[in-house]
Amino acid sequence: MFLLSLLPAFAGEAAPSAPPEAPPAASTPAEPVPAAPPPPADAPPPPDFSAIAAPEPAPQQIFPGMMNPSMSFNGLFLAGAQLNDGELAAPHLGGEAGESAFPMAGESYGTGLNVQEMELQILSNVDPYFRANVVLAIPGLEGIEIEEGYVQLVSIPATTVTIGKVKGAFGRENLTHTHALLTVDKSLVGQAIFGGEGLNDVAVNAAVLLPTPWYSEVTAQVDRGSNELLFNSGKPEGFGYLAHWKNQFDLSYDTSAELGVSGTAGENDAGGWSKVGGVDLTLKSHGRGRHQFNRVIWQSEFMFMSRDGADARDLGGVYSTLEYSLDSRVWVGARYDYLGIAAGAEDQAQAASAIFVFAPTEFSAFRVQAQRQWVPGGHTVDSVVGQLDFTIGVHPAHSY
Amino acid sequence: MTLLLSLIVASGEANATVNIVTSTQDLAALATAVGGSDVKVDYIARGDLDPHFVDAKPSYMVKLAQADLVLAVGMEMEVGWMPSLLTGARNPKVAQGSAGYLDLSSTVKKIEVPSGSIDRSRGDLHPEGNPHYWLDPENGRLMARAIAAKLTALDSAHSADYAKNLATFESTLTTKEAGWAAKMAPLKGSNVIGYHSTFNYFCHVYGMNVIGFVEPKPGIPPTPAHTLEIGQAGKAAGVKWIFVEPYKDPKDAGPIASMTGAKVLAMPTSVGAETTIKTYFDLFDALVSRVAG
Numbered sequence: 001m002f003l004l005s006l007l008p009a010f011a012g013e014a015a016p017s018a019p020p021e022a023p024p025a026a027s028t029p030a031e032p033v034p035a036a037p038p039p040p041a042d043a044p045p046p047p048d049f050s051a052i053a054a055p056e057p058a059p060q061q062i063f064p065g066m067m068n069p070s071m072s073f074n075g076l077f078l079a080g081a082q083l084n085d086g087e088l089a090a091p092h093l094g095g096e097a098g099e100s101a102f103p104m105a106g107e108s109y110g111t112g113l114n115v116q117e118m119e120l121q122i123l124s125n126v127d128p129y130f131r132a133n134v135v136l137a138i139p140g141l142e143g144i145e146i147e148e149g150y151v152q153l154v155s156i157p158a159t160t161v162t163i164g165k166v167k168g169a170f171g172r173e174n175l176t177h178t179h180a181l182l183t184v185d186k187s188l189v190g191q192a193i194f195g196g197e198g199l200n201d202v203a204v205n206a207a208v209l210l211p212t213p214w215y216s217e218v219t220a221q222v223d224r225g226s227n228e229l230l231f232n233s234g235k236p237e238g239f240g241y242l243a244h245w246k247n248q249f250d251l252s253y254d255t256s257a258e259l260g261v262s263g264t265a266g267e268n269d270a271g272g273w274s275k276v277g278g279v280d281l282t283l284k285s286h287g288r289g290r291h292q293f294n295r296v297i298w299q300s301e302f303m304f305m306s307r308d309g310a311d312a313r314d315l316g317g318v319y320s321t322l323e324y325s326l327d328s329r330v331w332v333g334a335r336y337d338y339l340g341i342a343a344g345a346e347d348q349a350q351a352a353s354a355i356f357v358f359a360p361t362e363f364s365a366f367r368v369q370a371q372r373q374w375v376p377g378g379h380t381v382d383s384v385v386g387q388l389d390f391t392i393g394v395h396p397a398h399s400y
Numbered sequence: 401m402t403l404l405l406s407l408i409v410a411s412g413e414a415n416a417t418v419n420i421v422t423s424t425q426d427l428a429a430l431a432t433a434v435g436g437s438d439v440k441v442d443y444i445a446r447g448d449l450d451p452h453f454v455d456a457k458p459s460y461m462v463k464l465a466q467a468d469l470v471l472a473v474g475m476e477m478e479v480g481w482m483p484s485l486l487t488g489a490r491n492p493k494v495a496q497g498s499a500g501y502l503d504l505s506s507t508v509k510k511i512e513v514p515s516g517s518i519d520r521s522r523g524d525l526h527p528e529g530n531p532h533y534w535l536d537p538e539n540g541r542l543m544a545r546a547i548a549a550k551l552t553a554l555d556s557a558h559s560a561d562y563a564k565n566l567a568t569f570e571s572t573l574t575t576k577e578a579g580w581a582a583k584m585a586p587l588k589g590s591n592v593i594g595y596h597s598t599f600n601y602f603c604h605v606y607g608m609n610v611i612g613f614v615e616p617k618p619g620i621p622p623t624p625a626h627t628l629e630i631g632q633a634g635k636a637a638g639v640k641w642i643f644v645e646p647y648k649d650p651k652d653a654g655p656i657a658s659m660t661g662a663k664v665l666a667m668p669t670s671v672g673a674e675t676t677i678k679t680y681f682d683l684f685d686a687l688v689s690r691v692a693g
Contacts, residue, residue: 155492
């Protein structure tokens with residue numbers, strides 16, 4: 001309302017007529033805009049163009065804040081109830097997600113109040129050549145861990161070189177920060193193969209934008225191979241290797257598709273190699289004009305792990321999420337998980353989740369998730385979890 | 401494979417001298433008017449969409465990766481998406497602060513620069529002022545001049561063309577402005593309500609008084625209490641119109657219209673907001689005709 005005091009007050013009136021509501025635009029981004037019409041015959045002479053000076057460029061900064069880095073803080077608070085085979089689960093007082101209630105079930109937050117995560121992100125250009133990003137996470141109520149901390153070389157055309165602790169570019173879920181997930185938790189297959197923290201390691205990678213008319217990016221990475229579930233050979237040469245090919249196509253201005261292929265491999269702690277392959281497919285569409293915020297997002301990922309060595313094992317799974325935004329503040333969604341492709345009965349699990357989200361602004365959201373998991377042995381895990389998500393400060397946009 | 405090769409070849413076509421990508425269709429219209437046949441112009445945010453909220457689609461990164469010049473509204477209008485797109489584009493030539501990036505807000509006359517303590521409790525406030533400055537036609541002139549100067553700096557071989565195109569644009573604008581001012585003169589002093597602060601520049605230019613907004617705070621959807629408050633204020637002020645952007649729901653303004661007797665006008669905010677609005681002049685022709693007949 002401060003605007004009211006800044007605008008001059010006038011008196012008087014007129015009586016215009018209201019036209020019919022404007023139709024949405026039908027043009028496409030590639031459509032050229034027609035040039036201005038020619039001047040009238042009595043047009044004044046052109047101005048002294050040489051006197052026009054180019055404006056001074058703004059200081060180089062990827063987000064506003066002058067010389068200070070962009071900083072943001074995100075918090076996720078939980079309140080929930082969990083039933084393990086119908087019995088109310090005990091509170092998980094440690095804060096961070098605990099052990100699964102049963103083998104192959106997802107990580108548990110138990111019953112009661114909890115802090116899922118707090119996260120401080122600091123982001124800035126280092127100099128004309130490098131950009132740095134540090135994400136410090138406080139999982140639960142104890143300790144601080146470096147979720148990500150890396151420097152990127154950004155001065156090479158078409159290529160970004162990243163050095164530091166990074167989320168591995170495997171599919172979509174692994175790259176997504178917890179507060180940017182549709183659901184409260186990660187997929188069963190993602191947790192089963194990579195663990196609750198995902199594929200996240202000290203690495204060197206290069207991501208190259210290919211010269212194609214659609215978005216096509218290839219990422220190659222070498223990391224420490226320290227993921228405890230997959231690699232962790234303990235050998236000096238026990239690196240992990242990762243490759244990712246991401247493609248995004250515009251089916252129209254309002255609808256797009258993304259297709260990715262990922263793979264990672266490394267020596268494991270059982271004398272063999274672990275190899276994981278994945279395919280992800282995402283379709284997104286939104287409306288025109290005032291229906292801009294009516295969105296549909298369908299995202300699915302398939303992952304398959306083959307582990308050699310003393311405890312050889314194959315395990316695959318898939319998850320699929322469907323999300324619909326009623327408007328800019330309310331959306332609903334669902335996720336289905338299947339785990340156990342090419343695995344024995346002892347590794348087979350399923351989960352179904354329903355999600356409701358109310359986001360007053362892009363900086364706060366209430367999320368409610370109801371979930372049932374069917375895990376080996378005929379066990380069930382039922383949960384209802386409410387999550388409060390808030391962000392303060394300058395937080396970079398999440399990946400599309 | 402043939403299709404792939406043909407697509408790659410097509411992507412490499414670069415007949416135009418300067419490849420410009422703009423954040424909005426308004427800037428694309430101005431760049432085309434000034435650049436003429438010496439430039440190739442593409443844009444990111446279509447005119448019927450809220451430019452505050454644009455998906456940072458990777459396909460836009462491809463456009464920016466091939467750009468020689470990026471034109472932005474600035475004043476944090478694109479803060480939610482342009483930085484991510486520029487990062488993903490991996491094109492140092494158009495990085496913010498480089499010679500190939502032009503923030504046009506540095507060239508215009510701004511209004512409503514907030515004072516005092518600024519935080520998000522005041523809604524989606526822009527610290528540098530109201531960013532919808534392209535809805536003042538004189539700012540359009542300043543923007544066109546800045547674009548011409550930038551093009552001249554980047555492509556001096558065609559400087560004469562840019563100067564000629566700019567002169568043509570300015571001449572037409574001057575003529576058009578006289579016509580718009582004549583039509584709008586009887587409306588000077590009229591009281592209006594906006595949905596958002598989008599049309600404040602337009603109202604400021606033509607002496608209309610924005611007495612309040614459908615939104616209780618910038619970017620915050622209407623509440624019953626605020627609707628009642630603004631409805632009563634609008635009735636007392638004799639408000640004639642409620643201006644609604646193409647990306648806002650006119651139903652939200654319905655209760656206020658009922659209380660005040662004001663008409664809800666769907667007003668284009670940008671070039672491309674309606675199929676008939678293809679140039680910067682078309683935009684003001686549409687706006688003026690909508691309120692002045």
